[in-house]
Amino acid sequence: MQTWDRDGFSIFKQEIYDSFRDCTTIGTNHFGSRDILNGRIDGTSGEYGITLSFLYFEKSGASLLDIAPGTREEERQGRELRECLEKIPDVKGIYLIPPDYFCSTEIILAALNGVAEIPVFGIKTSLLPEYRNFGFSAGGSLKGSRLFALIFHGEKLHIRIRYNLGWTPVGKIMTVTKEENPFFVDEIDGKPASDVYNRYLGLRNDQIIPENLSEFPLIIKRGDMEISRIGIAGPKDGQLLFGAPVYPGDKIRLSYGNPDDLLYEVIEDCIEIADFKPQAGLLIACSNRIMLLKEREREEIDYYRKFMCACAVVYGYAEIYYLNGQGGELNSALVSVAFREEDAENSSPCDTLRYFEGNEQKDSAIVPFSDRMSRFFKEMSNDLLTSAKEAEAANKAKSAFYSTVSHEIRTPLNSILGMNEMIRRESHEKEILDYAETISNSGKMLLALINDILDAEKIAAGKMQIVPVSYDIRKTIKELTDMVSVSAGSKGLVLKLEKDDDLPSVLIGDETRLRQCTLNLLNNAIKYTEKGTVYFKAGTEPVDNDHVKLTISVRDTGIGIKPEDIEKLSMPFERVDQSRNRNIEGTGLGLNIVKNLLELMGSSLEIKSTYGEGSEFSFSIIQELGRSSESSDSRNDNTAAGDGTGPFTAPDASVLIVDDTPSNIKIMSLLLKNSLINIDGAANGKTAILLCEKKKYDLIFIDHMMPEMDGIETLRKIRSDPENINAGSVFVMLTANDEAGMKEMYIKEGFDDYMSKPINVTELDLILRKYLSK
Ligand code: ADP
Numbered sequence: 001m002q003t004w005d006r007d008g009f010s011i012f013k014q015e016i017y018d019s020f021r022d023c024t025t026i027g028t029n030h031f032g033s034r035d036i037l038n039g040r041i042d043g044t045s046g047e048y049g050i051t052l053s054f055l056y057f058e059k060s061g062a063s064l065l066d067i068a069p070g071t072r073e074e075e076r077q078g079r080e081l082r083e084c085l086e087k088i089p090d091v092k093g094i095y096l097i098p099p100d101y102f103c104s105t106e107i108i109l110a111a112l113n114g115v116a117e118i119p120v121f122g123i124k125t126s127l128l129p130e131y132r133n134f135g136f137s138a139g140g141s142l143k144g145s146r147l148f149a150l151i152f153h154g155e156k157l158h159i160r161i162r163y164n165l166g167w168t169p170v171g172k173i174m175t176v177t178k179e180e181n182p183f184f185v186d187e188i189d190g191k192p193a194s195d196v197y198n199r200y201l202g203l204r205n206d207q208i209i210p211e212n213l214s215e216f217p218l219i220i221k222r223g224d225m226e227i228s229r230i231g232i233a234g235p236k237d238g239q240l241l242f243g244a245p246v247y248p249g250d251k252i253r254l255s256y257g258n259p260d261d262l263l264y265e266v267i268e269d270c271i272e273i274a275d276f277k278p279q280a281g282l283l284i285a286c287s288n289r290i291m292l293l294k295e296r297e298r299e300e301i302d303y304y305r306k307f308m309c310a311c312a313v314v315y316g317y318a319e320i321y322y323l324n325g326q327g328g329e330l331n332s333a334l335v336s337v338a339f340r341e342e343d344a345e346n347s348s349p350c351d352t353l354r355y356f357e358g359n360e361q362k363d364s365a366i367v368p369f370s371d372r373m374s375r376f377f378k379e380m381s382n383d384l385l386t387s388a389k390e391a392e393a394a395n396k397a398k399s400a401f402y403s404t405v406s407h408e409i410r411t412p413l414n415s416i417l418g419m420n421e422m423i424r425r426e427s428h429e430k431e432i433l434d435y436a437e438t439i440s441n442s443g444k445m446l447l448a449l450i451n452d453i454l455d456a457e458k459i460a461a462g463k464m465q466i467v468p469v470s471y472d473i474r475k476t477i478k479e480l481t482d483m484v485s486v487s488a489g490s491k492g493l494v495l496k497l498e499k500d501d502d503l504p505s506v507l508i509g510d511e512t513r514l515r516q517c518t519l520n521l522l523n524n525a526i527k528y529t530e531k532g533t534v535y536f537k538a539g540t541e542p543v544d545n546d547h548v549k550l551t552i553s554v555r556d557t558g559i560g561i562k563p564e565d566i567e568k569l570s571m572p573f574e575r576v577d578q579s580r581n582r583n584i585e586g587t588g589l590g591l592n593i594v595k596n597l598l599e600l601m602g603s604s605l606e607i608k609s610t611y612g613e614g615s616e617f618s619f620s621i622i623q624e625l626g627r628s629s630e631s632s633d634s635r636n637d638n639t640a641a642g643d644g645t646g647p648f649t650a651p652d653a654s655v656l657i658v659d660d661t662p663s664n665i666k667i668m669s670l671l672l673k674n675s676l677i678n679i680d681g682a683a684n685g686k687t688a689i690l691l692c693e694k695k696k697y698d699l700i701f702i703d704h705m706m707p708e709m710d711g712i713e714t715l716r717k718i719r720s721d722p723e724n725i726n727a728g729s730v731f732v733m734l735t736a737n738d739e740a741g742m743k744e745m746y747i748k749e750g751f752d753d754y755m756s757k758p759i760n761v762t763e764l765d766l767i768l769r770k771y772l773s774k
Contacts, residue, residue: 013134016052017142023054024064026135026148028097028125028316053312055280059341060154063088064137067147069099077147078111085115088151093159093337095150095282096122096320097133102183104245105320106328108147113325119161120323121335123284123316124244158340160276162269163321165228165333166262167255169219170381171200174252182245184234188252192238193231200254208233208240214291215374217332219255220246223325228255228332230288244318244329257332258374259296262289266300269336270307278338281308284319288332300334308338399457406450406457410736411661413450414758417443418667421761425674447758452589455516459596466600467744470626471511473550474503477538480515484522484534493526493534500539504548506626510601514621517594518552521617524590525556532557532614546625553618561609569607648765650772651676654695658688658714659703659734664757668701668734671764677772685709685717692718692726699771700726701755704735704746711735712749719750730771734759 016025055062065084067077085091094112098105101124109120125133132145152159174196178187185193196218197203203212209232217228229252231240246252273281283304290297305311321327321335420443423436458464481497488495525534535555540548561569565576569591595605601621609615655677657668665681672679680695682688684706692700702711709717715731718724733746736757743754752771755763 013142013144017136021136022138024062024137024150026064026095026097026133026150028123028133028314053282053314055282055310055312055339057152057154057157057339057341060092060152060157063151063153064135064140065149065151066135066143067149069103069146072104074104074107075111078108081108081147081149082111082115084149085112085118085151088153090153090155090157091118091151092154092157093152093161094118094120094122095152096120097135097148098122098124098320099145099147100125100132101243101317103147104182105318106245109320109322109328112322117324119159119337120320120327121161121282121284121337122320123314124318124320124329126317152339154341156341156343158276158344160273160278160338161321161323162272162336163225163327163330163333164262164265164269164336165226166265167217167219167228167257167332168261168378168381169226169253169255170377170385171254176246176248176250176252179246179248180236180239182247183242184236185231185240185242185246186236186238193240194233194238196231196240196254205233205237210288210291214288215258216254216256217288218252220250220252222328225326227328227330228288230331243331256374256377257292258371258378259293260371261374261378262293263296263300263303266303266334270303273304273307273336273338276338276340277344278308278340279310279342280339281311282337282339283311283313284335284337285313285315286319286330286332286334287315287317289334290315304336308336399460402453403457406453407736409446409450410757411664413443413447414736415663415667417447417758418671422670422673443758452593455593455597456589459593459600464597464600466510466513468508468510468624469512470506470508472505473507473538473540473623474499474505476511476515477503477536480518480522481536483519484526487523488526488534491526491529492531493529494532495526496533496535498535498537503538503540504625505628507548507550508624508626509550509621513597513601514550514552517597517619518554520590520594521552521554524617525554525558525615529556529558529614537618540623543622547622548625549620550623551618551620553616555614555616557614560611560613560615561607562611563609566607566609647674648768648772649674649676650698650768651678653698653772654678654680656680656682656688656691656697656700657734658682658685658701658706658711660684660706661703664703667759671759671761672768675768677768685711685714688714689717689724692724692729696725697729699768700729700731701734702731702751704733704737712746715750732767732771 013027016027065081067080067084070076085094096105096108098108103124105122105124112118112120133148134142134144135146135148135150136142174189176185176188176193177190179185187193188196194205194208197208197213198205201212201216210230213230213232217230219226219228221227229242229244229246231242231246233239234241281304283301285300289300293300301311301313318329318331319333319335321330321333416439420436420439424433424440427433427436455464477497477499481495485495522534522536533556535553537553537555538550540550543549559577561576568576591605598605598619598621603619603621606618607615608618655672657665657679659665659668659681660683662683665683669679669681680691680697682691686709688700688702702714704711706714711733718729718731719727721727730752731750732753732755733751734755734757735742735746746754753767755767
């Protein structure tokens with residue numbers, strides 16, 4: 001290694017050219033390891049390390065390709081490189097030097113994908129513009145600042161590459177959310193990118209320099225590879241400048257490393273290299289390793305030299321490793337390249353020394369503090385990780401249990417509410433009707449609670465889906481007002497609706513979830529207000545030709561919320577001011593569900609409140625404008641249509657009910673009693689098919705989850721059998737599976753309609769009228 005002043009670089013290049021005209025040569029500029037060790041990596045030291053490495057081949061060749069550079073022209077460069085490669089026989093490896101630091105080498109590499117399983121390795125030249133790369137082929141002219149590719153080829157040539165890192169990712173997974181370009185990242189997890197280092201390493205922005213980061217590079221998982229990235233303080237406040245590309249959506253974690261871990265990976269590599277029987281080697285190592293390994297830096301090179309003599313070394317900022325479509329630009333890594341010009345059995349590798357031979361173990365009673373610290377850190381992180389995994393598994397089991405139990409409660413609840421409905425229909429005693437009213441109200445509350453638990457679990461499991469349909473917003477608002485006006489009235493509260501006169505008629509969005517959020521806010525306002533008024537406001541503002549911003553606000557003159565309690569409100573199960581609202585029923589799940597649903601719909605819940613005076617909950621969501629001719633979703637028509645005109649009867653109609661729970665068939669039969677319809681029941685799919693072969697039904701209700709043959713399969717069998725007289729009958733899915741999007745799914749499967757359990761009598765009435773009215 002030699003040191004040169006700045007001007008020396010061009011003199012040096014010329015001297016190399018003059019001295020080695022018969023060789024193929026490429027070179028890149030990088031600050032020397034000595035500067036880095038001295039903490040001078042800003043290019044101000046005026047001293048640059050030069051490493052000269054020679055690789056001699058007896059039976060193989062090395063051809064130099066050079067391609068014109070160009071900002072954002074990596075695709076063209078990749079294409080040209082690929083075209084050149086196709087003309088060279090027996091290509092076994094490529095040594096790539098991109099023209100400058102901000103070249104997106106990964107785009108060039110992507111162009112090579114699938115050419116052949118050719119290993120690509122290389123290094124990027126440094127940031128300083130006056131020290132770009134250079135190269136010349138034997139007898140050719142000296143060139144600089146181009147994309148250089150040294151192509152190794154030869155029938156007998158074998159090249160093996162491996163990528164070594166040695167750092168271990170720890171802690172939270174974060175996401176890159178905003179960037180100027182792949183080298184300048186503005187935000188991680190929606191916060192200024194520098195927060196990562198401010199928070200975890202206690203660094204001020206001006207302290208985000210490589211010397212403070214070498215032990216803790218960021219790690220990104222790409223395919224099967226964990227690759228490292230180092231971001232130093234960028235030109236804008238809060239921005240990080242990366243030495244290799246990072247993309248929006250990249251998942252990153254901090255990592256830690258210590259010399260022993262780095263060297264351990266290297267030793268593993270060396271042992272594998274011995275089996276390859278190399279005749280020469282090239283090591284491409286990141287400067288960050290030198291910063292971490294310090295005086296032990298020589299150890300890793302020495303290990304390789306023991307297994308692979310004639311081993312050249314290149315240091316850089318972004319190492320290139322690419323094999324079988326995986327890899328790209330790396331940081332903190334060491335890429336080892338081993339060459340052999342023979343088949344392994346004929347190879348007489350240079351004197352391979354066994355690593356342990358003559359390697360004196362330095363054993364001292366006192367272990368350096370940093371080694372103990374990193375060991376402690378590693379073991380503690382592993383313990384925490386294990387407990388986090390255990391907690392996650394327990395949480396998953398708990399969620400699954402809640403979902404199953406909630407689902408199972410629906411079946412007996414269906415019986416309770418169904419039978420109760422019969423009491424309400426058939427009893428004329430006032431006292432009994434009062435009891436039935438209480439059962440009905442409690443049943444509805446229980447059902448709402450189960451739905452909340454199921455929703456909360458679905459949100460927690462990331463399974464909640466937003467299903468847009470076209471709906472009439474004016475109808476939705478009217479129905480919501482009707483729904484809560486009774487409870488507001490019974491408390492002596494005034495319910496005031498203030499809606500824009502020019503609300504569009506048809507919107508497209510998830511009406512079910514919009515209704516759920518608004519209803520929750522209205523119910524809360526009534527629940528937590530003793531006297532006064534609940535204001536329900538709805539309005540829209542145009543966004544563009546196709547969209548409007550719908551704003552819903554619910555304001556009350558109730559108990560209000562203390563400022564310190566407001567942020568606790570969206571936590572699940574959190575109920576605030578317990579001393580005041582001890583007697584008010586609730587679970588503390590509602591607002592959390594509202595907040596999450598709004599988030600899924602791209603909105604958020606705004607809360608304003610004055611303790612003792614009242615609160616206002618509001619949100620705005622973007623909805624697509626539907627065409628007025630577009631009929632709104634049929635399920636909404638159902639709810640909107642309300643009660644039919646007088647009791648419905650169809651004495652000539654035949655209906656089949658297929659359900660494996662006998663009480664469900666019984667309840668349906670009872671609920672249909674007054675309609676005088678002829679009813680048959682089937683306890684499973686097989687019986688249903690047999691009945692359907694013999695008798696024509698006007699309407700068939702089928703449960704989904706049944707043992708042996710489920711509802712969907714039963715339907716398929718009947719529909720696909722042209723001989724079956726019911727192949728074209730009306731089928732309605734009747735299920736406790738009440739998730740959003742289910743109706744669409746069942747209709748896609750061939751059902752004509754869908755009804756959820758527990759049975760809503762108004763809905764049942766509508767279905768009967770829809771399909772049985774002649
Ligand atoms: P629940 O009403 O079932 O307890 P929520 O999640 O709907 O659960 O609300 C959480 C808490 O927020 C309530 O327990 C109550 O303390 C407070 N809260 C919600 N809405 C209001 C309101 N309009 N006025 C005052 N406090 C409210």
